[in-house]
Amino acid sequence: MVTEATEAAGKGGEAVGMPQLDFSTWPNQIFWLLVTLVVIYLLLTRIALPRIGAVLADRKGAITNDLAAAEELKQKALKAEKAYNEALAQARADAARIVAEARAGIQKDLDAALAKADAQIAAKSAESEGRITEIREGALAAVTEVAKDTAREIVAALGGKADARSVAAAVTARMKG
């Protein structure tokens, strides 16, 4: 086998049968395989695997933290929304109260002003009423006077003797009639 292998190698890589079954090369192969495996094993256990494991753990931690933070922020947002809604309702209630108060105040003022105006109007109309009565009475007196004078003049013009008292009585009677 050894001579075959050396011959094969000497001829520039010509295979004699199955090179796999050339047992003369086995110690060499096994030696280098073990070297390779030990090197890979050391690379993995000393550097690669702890590093990747740490990265994966870090990432998992980061994701967990982020999720927790997100949950917290969500709670905060919900709380803020609730506070906002409460404030809004409060403001609305306040506004309604202020409007009602204002409305009541205005109504009061309005009522007072109306009452005052009514009173003024009533006073004015009463005064006017008085004046009208006065004027009417004045007018009536004036008419009576004029009627008496006219009647006397008419009587005088007709050639009668005007008795002032009887004329006045007749006119007054007429006026009343």
Next chain:
Amino acid sequence: MGANRVTTEGESSGFAIHPMDQFVIKPLFGGTDIYWYTVTNMTLWMAIAVLCITGLLVLGTRRRAIIPSRTQSVAEMIYGFIYNMVEEVTGHDGVKYFPYVMTLFLFILFANLLGLVPTSFTTTSHFAVTVTLALMVFLGVTILGFIRNGIGFLGMFWVSSAPLALRPILAVIELISYFVRPVSHSIRLAGNLMAGHAVIKVIAGFATLAVASPVVVGAVAAIYGLELLVAVVQAYVFTILTCVYLRDAVGGAHH
């Protein structure tokens, strides 16, 4: 080198395909004798595999980024894949053997894939390599089984769920299947790779016939694709079988 020879001899003697030439182990720096320490083409490609693993798992992860780069996420994916495999198959106790399994997987995966680089050398197509790998698993599992379970490890061969009369026969069968494990474990890997590479070489050899060459190009491309799949699947199969064997030692006798 084989390809040159195929064409030259193809001219002289009509048709000569040497599919096994690619598996020949040669000293890298001249000379003809291969001693146990001689640096050969196999040594070279094992070293290249180590460099690739270093590039992916050490250089690729050097930034330790929370948001990984592409290389780092590939490294993390392989890590997660093998870690979950070990944990699922061997149970929680088996996780401490994860670095060993990872070493095996990465070596086989990269050896298989590098073997598909044209003119390269496929280290895992050699029985010396796969038998060593399989024996390491076999001996490791057996020794570990006896250390962890004492003589109770032999209970694995005594199928207590079977009728008493059948148990001795089953024990013999179990014992044989146990010792066949490293054989199938190693021959499966080397056989798959050797066959695939040899087939590619044989088909490629027909390219010297002008008529056949278009078909040959298509066929080689198709088989190359298949071989990529085989390279990954065989690495996976070797690894998961390692995990399954490891479960016997770690999880005690439950079959």
